[in-house]
Amino acid sequence: MNIKLKIWRQPNAKSKGRFETYSLTDVSSDMSFLEMLDYLNNNLIREGKEPVAFEHDCREGICGSCGIYINGRAHGPQHRTTTCELRMREFKDGNTITVEPWRAAAFPVIKDLIVDRSPLDKIMQSGGFVTINAGAAQDANSILVNKKNADEAFDSASCIGCGACVAACKNSSAMLFIASKITHLAQFPQGQVETHQRVKAMVAKMDELGFGGCTNTRACEAECPKGISISNIAKLNREFFVAKLKE
Amino acid sequence: MNKLNSKIPEGPLADKWTKHKASLKLINPANKAKLDVIVVGTGLAGSSSASTLGELGYNVKVFCYQDSPRRAHSVAAQGGINAAKNYKNDNDSVYRLFYDMIKGGDFRAREANVYRAAEVSNLVIDHYTALGVPFARDYGGTIDNRSFGGVQVSRTFYAKGQTGQQCLIGAYSALTRQIEAGTVTMYPRREMLDLVIVDGKARGIITRNLVTGEIERHSAHAVVLATGGYGTIYYLSTLALNSNASAAWKAHKKGALFANPSFVQIHPTSIPVMNSYQSKLTLMSESLRNDGRVWVPKQAKDPRKPNDIPEEERDYYLERRYPAFGNLVPRDVASRAAKERCDAGFGVGSTGLSVYLDFRDAIKKKGKKAIENSYGNLFDMYEKISGESPYETPMRIYPAGHYTMGGLWVDYNLMTTIPGLFAVGEANFSDHGANRLGASSLMQCSGDGYFILPYTITDYLADDIKTPRIQTTIPEFERTEKEVKERIDKLLGINGQETATSFHKRLGKIMWDYCGMVRNEEGLKKALVMIKELEEEFWKNLKVTGTGDELNQELEKAGRVADFFELSKLLCIDALNRKESCGAHFREESQTETGEAKRDDENFSFVAAWEYKGEGQEPELHKEELKFEFVKLAERSYK
Numbered sequence: 001m002n003i004k005l006k007i008w009r010q011p012n013a014k015s016k017g018r019f020e021t022y023s024l025t026d027v028s029s030d031m032s033f034l035e036m037l038d039y040l041n042n043n044l045i046r047e048g049k050e051p052v053a054f055e056h057d058c059r060e061g062i063c064g065s066c067g068i069y070i071n072g073r074a075h076g077p078q079h080r081t082t083t084c085e086l087r088m089r090e091f092k093d094g095n096t097i098t099v100e101p102w103r104a105a106a107f108p109v110i111k112d113l114i115v116d117r118s119p120l121d122k123i124m125q126s127g128g129f130v131t132i133n134a135g136a137a138q139d140a141n142s143i144l145v146n147k148k149n150a151d152e153a154f155d156s157a158s159c160i161g162c163g164a165c166v167a168a169c170k171n172s173s174a175m176l177f178i179a180s181k182i183t184h185l186a187q188f189p190q191g192q193v194e195t196h197q198r199v200k201a202m203v204a205k206m207d208e209l210g211f212g213g214c215t216n217t218r219a220c221e222a223e224c225p226k227g228i229s230i231s232n233i234a235k236l237n238r239e240f241f242v243a244k245l246k247e
Numbered sequence: 248m249n250k251l252n253s254k255i256p257e258g259p260l261a262d263k264w265t266k267h268k269a270s271l272k273l274i275n276p277a278n279k280a281k282l283d284v285i286v287v288g289t290g291l292a293g294s295s296s297a298s299t300l301g302e303l304g305y306n307v308k309v310f311c312y313q314d315s316p317r318r319a320h321s322v323a324a325q326g327g328i329n330a331a332k333n334y335k336n337d338n339d340s341v342y343r344l345f346y347d348m349i350k351g352g353d354f355r356a357r358e359a360n361v362y363r364a365a366e367v368s369n370l371v372i373d374h375y376t377a378l379g380v381p382f383a384r385d386y387g388g389t390i391d392n393r394s395f396g397g398v399q400v401s402r403t404f405y406a407k408g409q410t411g412q413q414c415l416i417g418a419y420s421a422l423t424r425q426i427e428a429g430t431v432t433m434y435p436r437r438e439m440l441d442l443v444i445v446d447g448k449a450r451g452i453i454t455r456n457l458v459t460g461e462i463e464r465h466s467a468h469a470v471v472l473a474t475g476g477y478g479t480i481y482y483l484s485t486l487a488l489n490s491n492a493s494a495a496w497k498a499h500k501k502g503a504l505f506a507n508p509s510f511v512q513i514h515p516t517s518i519p520v521m522n523s524y525q526s527k528l529t530l531m532s533e534s535l536r537n538d539g540r541v542w543v544p545k546q547a548k549d550p551r552k553p554n555d556i557p558e559e560e561r562d563y564y565l566e567r568r569y570p571a572f573g574n575l576v577p578r579d580v581a582s583r584a585a586k587e588r589c590d591a592g593f594g595v596g597s598t599g600l601s602v603y604l605d606f607r608d609a610i611k612k613k614g615k616k617a618i619e620n621s622y623g624n625l626f627d628m629y630e631k632i633s634g635e636s637p638y639e640t641p642m643r644i645y646p647a648g649h650y651t652m653g654g655l656w657v658d659y660n661l662m663t664t665i666p667g668l669f670a671v672g673e674a675n676f677s678d679h680g681a682n683r684l685g686a687s688s689l690m691q692c693s694g695d696g697y698f699i700l701p702y703t704i705t706d707y708l709a710d711d712i713k714t715p716r717i718q719t720t721i722p723e724f725e726r727t728e729k730e731v732k733e734r735i736d737k738l739l740g741i742n743g744q745e746t747a748t749s750f751h752k753r754l755g756k757i758m759w760d761y762c763g764m765v766r767n768e769e770g771l772k773k774a775l776v777m778i779k780e781l782e783e784e785f786w787k788n789l790k791v792t793g794t795g796d797e798l799n800q801e802l803e804k805a806g807r808v809a810d811f812f813e814l815s816k817l818l819c820i821d822a823l824n825r826k827e828s829c830g831a832h833f834r835e836e837s838q839t840e841t842g843e844a845k846r847d848d849e850n851f852s853f854v855a856a857w858e859y860k861g862e863g864q865e866p867e868l869h870k871e872e873l874k875f876e877f878v879k880l881a882e883r884s885y886k
């Protein structure tokens with residue numbers, strides 16, 4: 001099929017970006033979205049032009065590297081799908097596709113479609129862990145965990161840190177990301193020990209780093225490729241409330 | 248002179264590590280804080296090493312090329328992580344795990360290392376659980392295990408099909424705690440481009456800041472490489488696209504011997520190539536073979552749809568050839584059998600390069616719901632990619648490059664032949680012989696980083712407590728930095744027509760055709776000629792856009808592909824040299840009458856460790872004889 005692409009081009013963080021339009025012929029519907037961009041880049045390089053920079057690695061929906069805003073939606077039109085898993089069969093011959101980086105004050109553009117998501121790592125550093133050194137653990141089965149809690153922990157911990165929730169949110173809030181972490185660790189006895197410190201530290205860090213607050217628009221949940229549920233945020237709020245009460 | 252001293256401790260197998268640990272030197276906490284350690288890589292091996300060294304009080308600098316340590320390729324592991332807990336009471340033990348790995352590796356690994364990997368496996372599970380890794384559990388709250396990779400016990404810990412993601416989040420969280428505590432400094436978006444040697448010891452690295460292009464110098468008292476495997480040498484593989492061999496290769500060129508480079512595992516069940524732009528082969532977990540039946544039509548190039556082919560016209564070739572193990576034969580055997588059928592013209596799909604993995608009978612027997620519970624997410628993944636539902640149409644699968652057993656040669660202390668340079672995880676060669684068993688890599692990576700390296704590197708550093716911080720202004724850093732810059736300029740200056748990716752694809756095809764699942768002397772020799780020709784063309788006709796002073800993904804790729812050219816020659820040389828078949832290495836000249844791999848223990852029971860002798864020179868082979876004191880060498884039969 002033939003498509004038109006409107007792609008955000010920005011040489012570096014300091015320069016101003018703008019949209020450029022490209023036409024691509026002979027796009028196969030089996031291609032992944034990123035393979036379509038590979039194809040475009042291959043053409044551009046042969047013409048002596050700068051290829052479009054975009055982030056990717058695993059190309060199977062698990063590393064969280066790829067994050068592109070496609071036709072106004074984080075990771076494009078397909079539900080629960082990362083950009084790398086998206087296939088061109090989701091588009092039609094003759095379509096114009098708008099391709100942009102994540103837009104959020106906390107995620108400045110580095111180049112073209114690549115943004116700086118390191119604030120998510122900084123939030124993790126502020127408390128997204130259980131304090132234990134290697135060698136100090138007891139036998140794994142001495143900590144019993146209800147299967148339901150273990151399954152919930154799994155669901156929350158399947159967050160791949162892609163930042164789509166931030167990109168989709170009109171307030172650029174990282175609440176779903178943090179909530180997934182709080183909920184994950186709160187399911188375990190050893191994780192509960194630090195829950196209150198953790199929730200306060202992580203929320204404070206989020207505010208400090210320029211992410212917005214949560215106003216319950218649920219856009220994050222709708223665009224999260226891993227289906228992280230908004231109920232995680234309710235849990236976070238509960239933990240946060242209790243933590244504040246105990247102060 | 249024999250360069251290889253494996254330093255395997257004397258004594259009974261089960262006591263070696265305990266005795267050895269007791270002999271290792273210690274360093275007091277105040278002195279640890281004066282010692283710098285560089286860790287390159289943040290997968291399970293790198294994250295575990297870095298966080299643990301930080302906890303112990305060393306000054307750690309850790310590097311990765313992704314934007315965040317959490318994205319290292321370990322994140323993609325699906326099936327699970329082994330340990331000898333015997334939670335299922337099925338009479339598992341450290342010894343059995345050890346034996347399965349030694350046998351699975353076709354008796355080409357060191358007994359002592361493998362035993363130790365099995366020994367520390369239980370500690371790994373305890374630690375991950377404490378960190379909050381949500382392993383699957385039973386209703387009573389204890390941890391569940393499953394059988395994986397055709398072994399007879401259930402010793403695999405898993406978190407649905409996401410074991411790598413869930414473990415890496417645990418390992419990464421511990422790493423972030425040390426970053427916050429200030430013991431570890433994280434350098435993301437950095438690519439190590441060379442190793443700096445001072446007075447014969449590894450003392451630092453040169454990196455490129457992938458955002459600004461700046462070339463940076465980093466010094467330390469010791470360097471740890473946890474840079475993963477090089478399966479992307481085939482271009483198409485199950486690995487993350489940016490995985491590469493450069494760090495290990497640079498270390499090799501600086502004096503670290505490279506062991507068994509041609510031992511590459513080809514995984515039998517990946518989604519096949521569908522179009523010429525394909526960039527990646529997605530793995531479909533091995534567990535599918537528990538319920539799926541592998542077949543091809545009995546008639547070559549049968550044009551019918553799979554569901555229209557009647558039972559008696561289907562060839563369930565694994566069940567036919569291996570009645571005892573059937574569809575559950577080990578990876579290398581299943582891969583070769585698929586290739587054999589496709590080469591003989593019985594392959595399916597538009598390319599003829601795939602076979603069916605059919606769930607029809609399992610769905611009939613167990614019900615759709617049960618199959619969905621076990622494999623739902625894999626079926627969805629398959630459908631997203633292929634557009635076909637495995638509930639209705641058989642999956643199509645084909646083998647793909649997956650894991651490199653070969654890697655930097657290390658002694659029992661995980662140190663390479665360069666003093667002060669250590670290698671952990673998939674980057675080293677030590678534990679999987681000629682074939683890796685499922686779920687044993689995550690186990691080895693984590694064991695190396697949490698419970699082995701921290702002890703052995705301390706022993707090495709104990710002699711360095713009086714060495715002040717290494718200055719990066721010394722001539723050795725200057726010289727290495729200059730070499731790195733010259734190479735970047737060279738790549739940028741070619742100004743030809745072809746992209747790095749197109750060269751990578753062509754190189755990958757040569758490697759896949761001649762140094763992949765099946766190898767022979769003629770093909771390997773031909774490949775060597777073809778690689779040299781293509782490499783020459785690369786250095787004449789490569790096109791890299793942009794400059795070195797900016798984020799430049801084409802430049803990154805070009806450097807990696809240039810190293811792949813050099814490494815691929817070593818793979819072929821190693822494969823040529825090993826005139827036996829063992830594990831994943833199948834030499835056509837060495838097979839039984841029924842087409843099975845034929846090992847030659849008399850002549851090839853050694854680790855082939857290669858020394859770099861300079862550009863254009865033949866590498867020199869050093870042999871580490873493998874002594875089997877505790878197990879009896881046996882034929883691997885799955886009939």
Ligand SMILES: Cc1cc2nc3c(=O)[nH]c(=O)nc-3n(C[C@H](O)[C@H](O)[C@H](O)COP(=O)(O)OP(=O)(O)OC[C@H]3O[C@@H](n4cnc5c(N)ncnc54)[C@H](O)[C@@H]3O)c2cc1C
Nearest residue numbers: 288289290292312321324326327439475672673686688689
């Ligand atoms: C699809 C798939 C599924 C798998 N499933 C399983 C499984 O179920 N069980 C199992 O046991 N094994 C599995 N494996 C194998 C296992 O995942 C890997 O062997 C293992 O994760 C390797 O870990 P590592 O820490 O050694 O390296 P990696 O996780 O590959 O990490 C390498 C690190 O090194 C860094 N790096 C590399 N080069 C440089 C450089 N030059 N400069 C700076 N940084 C650099 C990278 O940034 C990265 O952080 C699977 C493999 C694949 C491909």
Ligand code: SF4
Nearest residue numbers: 159160162163165224
């Ligand atoms: S919560 Fe979802 S959208 Fe947000 S970072 Fe995690 S996976 Fe991405």
Ligand code: FES
Nearest residue numbers: 057059064066084
């Ligand atoms: S590239 Fe890894 S999630 Fe898309």
